[in-house]
Amino acid sequence: MLDIKLIRENPDLVRQNIGKRGDAAKLKMLDELIHLDKEWRQLLTQANELRHKRREITVEIAELKKMGKDVASKIKDAKKVDNEILTVEKRVNEYRQKADTILVRLPNLLHESVPFGKDDNDNVEIRRWGKPPKFDFEPKSHLEILENLGMIDAESAGKVAGSMFFYLKGPIVLLDFALQRFAINHLMRRGFQVVWPPLMVNRKVYEGMIGDPSDFAEASYKVEDEELYLIPTAEYPLGGMFIDTTFAKDDLPVKLCGVSVCFRREVGSHGKFSKGLFRMHQFNKVELLVFCLPEDSWNFHEELQAISESLYQQLGLHYRVVNVCTGDIGAKAAKKYDTEAWMADGKFREVGSNSNCTDYQARSLNIKYREKEGQPPKGFVHILNNTALATSRTMIAILEQYQQKDGSVIIPKVLRPYMGGMERLEKQ
RNA sequence: GCCGGGAUGGCAGAGUGGAUAAUGCGCAGGCCUUGAGAGCCUGUGAACCCUCGUGGUUCGCAUGGGUUCGAAUCCCAUUCCCGGCGCCA
Numbered sequence: 001m002l003d004i005k006l007i008r009e010n011p012d013l014v015r016q017n018i019g020k021r022g023d024a025a026k027l028k029m030l031d032e033l034i035h036l037d038k039e040w041r042q043l044l045t046q047a048n049e050l051r052h053k054r055r056e057i058t059v060e061i062a063e064l065k066k067m068g069k070d071v072a073s074k075i076k077d078a079k080k081v082d083n084e085i086l087t088v089e090k091r092v093n094e095y096r097q098k099a100d101t102i103l104v105r106l107p108n109l110l111h112e113s114v115p116f117g118k119d120d121n122d123n124v125e126i127r128r129w130g131k132p133p134k135f136d137f138e139p140k141s142h143l144e145i146l147e148n149l150g151m152i153d154a155e156s157a158g159k160v161a162g163s164m165f166f167y168l169k170g171p172i173v174l175l176d177f178a179l180q181r182f183a184i185n186h187l188m189r190r191g192f193q194v195v196w197p198p199l200m201v202n203r204k205v206y207e208g209m210i211g212d213p214s215d216f217a218e219a220s221y222k223v224e225d226e227e228l229y230l231i232p233t234a235e236y237p238l239g240g241m242f243i244d245t246t247f248a249k250d251d252l253p254v255k256l257c258g259v260s261v262c263f264r265r266e267v268g269s270h271g272k273f274s275k276g277l278f279r280m281h282q283f284n285k286v287e288l289l290v291f292c293l294p295e296d297s298w299n300f301h302e303e304l305q306a307i308s309e310s311l312y313q314q315l316g317l318h319y320r321v322v323n324v325c326t327g328d329i330g331a332k333a334a335k336k337y338d339t340e341a342w343m344a345d346g347k348f349r350e351v352g353s354n355s356n357c358t359d360y361q362a363r364s365l366n367i368k369y370r371e372k373e374g375q376p377p378k379g380f381v382h383i384l385n386n387t388a389l390a391t392s393r394t395m396i397a398i399l400e401q402y403q404q405k406d407g408s409v410i411i412p413k414v415l416r417p418y419m420g421g422m423e424r425l426e427k428q
Numbered sequence: 429g430c431c432g433g434g435a436u437g438g439c440a441g442a443g444u445g446g447a448u449a450a451u452g453c454g455c456a457g458g459c460c461u462u463g464a465g466a467g468c469c470u471g472u473g474a475a476c477c478c479u480c481g482u483g484g485u486u487c488g489c490a491u492g493g494g495u496u497c498g499a500a501u502c503c504c505a506u507u508c509c510c511g512g513c514g515c516c517a
């Protein structure tokens with residue numbers, strides 16, 4: 001969430017920044033928040049004054065009792081004030097609650113380098129790597145390729161769990177694990193600690209990580225009878241790992257590489273591109289999370305991007321990077337790069353995204369740092385997250401870019417050591 | 429799941445029904461010193477208010493309720509940690 005103090009002291013700056021997102025409702029919410037917060041402060045002052053009065057009476061009672069005098073009338077006074085306090089405090093809480101509900105729904109402040117735009121059409125391409133493969137035949141979609149290889153079974157999965165679930169069979173499963181292992185190896189060399197996190201998180205973590213709840217409100221599966229949610233990304237449990245933590249400055253940055261299955265309901269995704277492995281209810285992902293000092297986060301954002309791209313380059317995949325525009329960027333990000341891989345229909349599609357969420361999540365999760373041992377916390381850390389490698393979408397790119405006329409698929413060289421030297425996916 | 433013990437500031441740790449959360453360590457500033465250290469002095473949780481000051485008020489002892497004129501202290505529930513038992517891949 002945003003800093004309420006910043007909103008109080010600098011409402012115009014916040015209003016102007018949120019305005020860039022082109023969401024009139026949010027601006028209205030901001031104005032309402034400012035109003036509610038002001039009311040809250042007035043009521044709080046009123047409540048504090050009443051409590052002060054109440055304390056004075058208590059002290060008087062203690063003194064009278066010591067002298068052995070009658071306190072009945074004073075107790076009556078106290079009760080009267082108690083009632084007033086109750087009334088005022090009820091309103092204090094109401095206003096605070098209303099204000100907080102809005103506060104958590106306001107998006108993060110955008111970095112000045114985020115391009116202005118309405119939707120993903122306005123995202124700005126900032127670079128392109130590699131070349132599209134040349135085929136002397138009509139290239140197929142990954143779904144066709146996998147079907148022809150006998151490595152996917154959507155029909156049975158439909159019967160067993162529903163649409164957007166799949167059985168993957170044979171060497172494609174090895175390819176999935178090879179991608180994970182390849183990414184982990186690379187990232188460990190870059191100083192990331194590999195983490196296998198809980199696949200469920202509680203409500204506190206979920207809400208702290210999510211940013212605007214309306215963004216993801218329907219995104220996650222809830223476990224029945226428990227306040228637990230299946231994670232849509234390892235980002236959640238990795239962030240929650242340090243809830244209510246104050247880091248020593250010297251312990252930063254903390255660089256984590258989470259490996260997990262991710263679960264997504266994808267309720268709002270009708271009409272969006274959702275063929276085959278592109279949109280699934282469960283998939284594997286290697287995710288990076290960095291906790292760092294505020295002054296370092298923009299450097300890390302570029303570093304994370306370079307790491308992602310290095311992985312795709314080693315895999316020999318043609319891709320481009322876009323700077324996600326103000327209308328398409330999520331609530332919690334101050335800036336976001338999407339990496340999009342070339343696919344057989346000639347389009348670039350998102351395979352990963354890299355966000356600097358600055359202090360937005362850290363404030364909700366109460367993750368701070370201190371300059372020196374013994375000192376109080378200096379401020380909130382910055383948190384960044386980056387898809388190092390989502391295996392499902394990366395596999396789409398591999399299948400579609402490396403497909404051969406005979407229906408087989410060449411396995412990128414860097415993955416072969418993790419697949420027992422296998423060079424091709426072939427019909428068995 | 430059962431039984432027992434516990435949770436107090438950056439840390440350690442006292443307080444077990446009556447104002448200000450003792451004390452120590454750490455940290456910050458000052459005095460002293462050529463400098464550092466030692467020593468001494470002052471400060472060191474959060475929020476809000478105003479006339480913005482060496483100003484005022486409230487909250488804060490895991491969380492949420494309750495008892496009481498008054499709760500860190502008593503009662504209930506919950507969470508987490510430690511130990512023991514049970515169950516288990």
